Amino acid sequence: MHLVAIGGSDAGISAALRARELDPSVDVTVVVADAYPNFSICGIPYFFSREVQPWQSLAHRTHADLEATGMNLRLETFATSIDVAGHRLAVRAIDGTESTIDYDALMVGTGALPSQAGIDGLDVLGPEDGVHVIHSMGDTFALDRFLETRNPETAIIVGAGYVGLEMAEAFTVRGIKTTQIQRGPEVLSTLDPELGALVHTELTDHGVTVVTDTTVNRVDKTGDSLTVSATHDGEPVTHTADVVLVVVGVRPNTDLLERAGASLGAGRAVVVDDTMRTGLPDVFAAGDGVTTHHRLLGTTYLPLGTTAHKQGRVAGENALGGTARFAGSVGTQVVKVFDLVASRTGLREHEAVAAGFAPVSTTAIADDHKRYYPGAQPISIRVTGDSRDGRLLGAQLVGRLGTETAKRVDTYAVALHAGLTVEQVSELDLSYTPPLGSPWDAVQVATQAWSREHRQAVTA
Amino acid sequence: MHLVAIGGSDAGISAALRARELDPSVDVTVVVADAYPNFSICGIPYFFSREVQPWQSLAHRTHADLEATGMNLRLETFATSIDVAGHRLAVRAIDGTESTIDYDALMVGTGALPSQAGIDGLDVLGPEDGVHVIHSMGDTFALDRFLETRNPETAIIVGAGYVGLEMAEAFTVRGIKTTQIQRGPEVLSTLDPELGALVHTELTDHGVTVVTDTTVNRVDKTGDSLTVSATHDGEPVTHTADVVLVVVGVRPNTDLLERAGASLGAGRAVVVDDTMRTGLPDVFAAGDGVTTHHRLLGTTYLPLGTTAHKQGRVAGENALGGTARFAGSVGTQVVKVFDLVASRTGLREHEAVAAGFAPVSTTAIADDHKRYYPGAQPISIRVTGDSRDGRLLGAQLVGRLGTETAKRVDTYAVALHAGLTVEQVSELDLSYTPPLGSPWDAVQVATQAWSREHRQAVTA
Structure with a gap:
């Protein structure tokens, strides 16, 4: 039995580890396009904030750790086609050599590619010009080199999702004056604007210039300066900086499987x-x-x-x-932005409506622990439930670091997984001691x- | 409609608040034996550690807050009998006046009384002698007065449950040299000894003398000194101190309802x-x-x-x-001991066996967040599940303050509530960002x- 996994990130490595765990006699080969298997892409912003050094620390497991599990790694090897x-x-190896690998089962984890959101200029400007992605x-390494050699004083981050916000913090920590440009009405558009506004305030409190309702159209270079042209309220606006980071989401990297005949959905x-x-x-796929x-x-x-x-x-x-089944996501997500933690799970109202639910929401503010004990901090929580049967549909939480907001969202996540009603969440037996709860x-x-x-x- | 609730603590006040919330036209009277309705008994140790001052801060709600909900409070009034x-x-009022209150529905929340665990001398020695309970x-107030006027240098705490541990911290913070005496083999006997040992170490690291496997038989007073006589490995031992605190659990306070004809279970x-x-x-009861x-x-x-x-x-x-039903407890509990947080939910093995399950357990140590991000700390987690069908039966967690251990136990608590298997917990969509999770x-x-x-x- 030979399992070949394509992709050195979460999906590919998880598949390889699981196979080796279940049956140490199975041959497992992981084909990795670059030289960095099992790196934590989610950790990259903390390399730039210098909280994580050196970059090697970002590996979930080292090359040696991985090989010790008995899997074979084919690094700097690009999967070009599947003969199903x-x-x-x-x-194709990095030196251009073409070869083939026979498999009994194939697991494709080629992930996603950074989106360019239709911004002109990204095809001609690159890292050497100061225009970066971090995927x-x-x-x-390219952005790090740029920061270390050019010492930019100003940055524009296009996008205000998870990575964009984390990078705004990282740039600010490094002393780079940062402007964050967001297409929508509020940063962190995965939350309702009412809660996203708390994140917005946290950014501005730390000196980030936040520009919302602004759609970036193109990036140009003039000398060492980069100009971002955008539209705000139908009017053209421009912003200039020494470095531009584009983090506007991803699109699935499906080329290999599409050519092999897989369907897109x-x-x-x-x-x-x-x-x-x-x-x-015998072709499996997982991940982004x-x-x-x-x-x-x-x-x-x-x-x-x-x-x-x-x-x-x-x-x-x-x-x-095996007969395992993916039990399903409920969309749980969390991000730390400076000293704030923003999280969500389940659906927001517009998503719930689109899925046929009848959502209604309420926002409450509750202390993380008994107010009489020092250090109590409010957590803003927006709960969405179905007005017909009371089913819990989603929750969004924003609280300061130290309020256990990241793990409080998990309570809602488990409740969603189990299909509980909003009332049933009130009945749950949750932990309490005055310094840590109520x-x-x-x-x-x-x-x-x-x-x-x-x-x-x-109840009507 | 007149609802009379007996008891100014959690059960009585919750019943009164709920009734007023659902129907502001209902008359609600709460009969409270002392002058302190709706005080947080769980917060008392933090009054002694001086983290909470003044004592009035321990009120969940003030007298005025409670009256603003429209309930009537009869303070310093002791319920003597029920004519069902x-x-x-x-x-009976504090001045000895006897009277009656007509009710349509009665809710009895008389709580529990401190146990004396068969220790001789507690019938004759009291707060003025330096022998205290805190219930x-x-x-x-009696213990506070003793501490402020007598300035004891040494203390013995009999019992090492939640309150005992919190008071060991409080005494230590105040500079009182404390000895904690525990009957069983390890402190915090609601956890398996393997995890209780971590709490034991936290106590000794902070200068508390911990004595286990020691059963206290009597307390005597000689001059200003108190002597605790105990048995350890079948041998008599004594410990002396300036103040003795007995916190060995509670027993239900059932006198009123028993005399009215209620059954005990x-x-x-x-x-x-x-x-x-x-x-x-028309007689309801709730609480301890x-x-x-x-x-x-x-x-x-x-x-x-x-x-x-x-x-x-x-x-x-x-x-x-109404038609509400108590959905049931899963026994979730948490305590902070100095900088450690110890929690549990569900059953330990011996409890599960007694309930007809086939429990097996595994202890793991896992970081609270990605190790590459600064400040990662291990959490010790012991999971118990049923060996026949894989059902989750319980979990115990010990981690340092700041590891979100208190709210991580809630994930297991919700899973227990929903009847998930151990495997299904692995499938839950829990939040992740490198500074706060994995x-x-x-x-x-x-x-x-x-x-x-x-x-x-x-699977066999």
Whole structure:
């Protein structure tokens, strides 16, 4: 039995680890396009903030750790095509040498590629010009080199999602005056604007210039200066800086599987079932390149590292003849922005409406622990539930670092997984001690506020 | 409609608040034995550590807050007997005046009384002698007066449960040299000794002398010195100190309801059903005086403030003709001891065996967040599951302050509530960002370790 996994990031490595864990006799080869298998892409902003040094620390496992599990690594090797009928993968090494690898099962974890969001100029301007993306260790080294040799004083970050916000913090920590440009009305558009506004304030409190409702059209270079041209309220505006970072999301990297005959679905990602099969014989796929089963939405595209780990694990088990199923995501996400933690799980109202629910929401503010004990801090919590049957549909939380906001969102995430109602969250037996909670946890103060506001609708 | 609640602590006040919330036209009277309604008994140790000052801060709500909800408070009024047929409660005011209160529904929240664990001398020695309990604000004032006027240099704490441990910290913070005496083999006997040992080390690291396997038999006074006589390994031993605090648990305070004809059950607590009815017409009861529905154990006695709040809320709703049911406890508990947080939920092995399960356990150590990000700390997690069907039965966690251990136990608590298997916990979509978690959360590193060790047993 020979399992070949393509991709050195979460999905590919998880599949390989799971296969080796379940059956140490199975041959496992991981084909990795670059020289950096199993690096934590989510950790890159903390390399730039200098909290994580050296860059080698970003490896979840070292090359030696991985090889100690018994898997074979083919680094700097690019998968060029799949011969599905022949069970053979064609690859090209960094020196241009072409070869093939026979497989019994193939697991494709080629992930996603950075989106360019239709911005002109990104095709001609690159790292040497000061225009960067950060999607790989190669990108990371290029930006690091630029920062170390050019010492930019000003930066523009196009995008205000998770990575954009983390990089705004990193640049600010390094003393680079940063402007963050967001297309929508508020930063962190995965939250409702009411909660995103708290993150906005945290950014400006730390000196970041935040520009919203602004769509970037192009980037130009004049001498050492970069000019970002954008549209704001229908009027053209420009911003200039020494370095521009474009972090406007990703698109699934499906080329290899598409050419092999796989189907594309939600978000133009490769369609997989809950066993992570692509429909091509013995070809599995997982991670940022494939569709995701969402327990409330059905099939969607929602690239997240946590999901890639889980899907990869399922694929690794099933490649060996197992019967594992991906249990589904509920879209749990969290980000730290300076001293603030913003998280969400489940659906926001517009997403819930699109999925056929009848959502209503309530925002509450509850202390992380008993106010009489020193250091209590408010957490803003927005709960969304179905007005017809009271089912919990989602929650968004913003609290300061130290308020256990990151793990409080997990309480809602488990409740969503289990299909609980908002009322049932109020009934949960959650932990309490005055320095760390309240007899009704903040999570439940919020669900009770929802029930007070919407109780009549639900029980009617 | 007149609802009378007896008891100014969690159960009584929760019932009164819920009734007023649901129907502002209902008359609600709360009969409180002392002058301190709605005080946080769980907060008392932090008054002694001086983190909470003045003592008035310990009120969840002030007297004025409570009256603003429209409830009537009868303070310093002791409920002496219930005329069930006549729907009439007899009370005695602090000045000795006897009177009666007619009710339509009665909710009894008389709570628990401190146990004396068969220790001789506690009947004759009291606060003026330096022998204390802390179960009420009156006890609190007595101990505070003793500490302020006598300035004891040494203390003995009999018992090493939640309050005992918190008071060991408080005494130590005040500079009182403290000896903690525990009957069992390890402190915090609600955890397995392997995890309790971590708490033991935290105590000794902060200068507390910990004495285990030692059963206290009597307390004597000689001059200003108190001598605690005990048995250790069958041999008599003595310890002396300036002040002795006895915190060896509680027993349900059932006198009033017993005399009215209520039945006693588990732990000699008053039997109630899930609607919080006692079986006596229109008499409800909730809190530390009654039996508890535990979702894994069935009916048990497990006095906890969180449970009292929930039961009181159910009783308040049902007293008004509602159909609420107490959803059940899973025994979630947490305590902070100096810089350590120890928590548990569900069952330990011996409890699970007694309840007919086939428990097996695995202990794992997992970082609270990615190790490459500064400040990562290990959390010790012991997972118990059923070897027959893989059902999650319980979890115990010990981690340092700041590791979100208190809210990580809640993930297991929700999973227990929902009846998930250990494997299903590994499938949950939990939050991740490098400063606050890992792609597989510590909670899941532990469940995966359990699955690795016990997988064959479960799938066989």
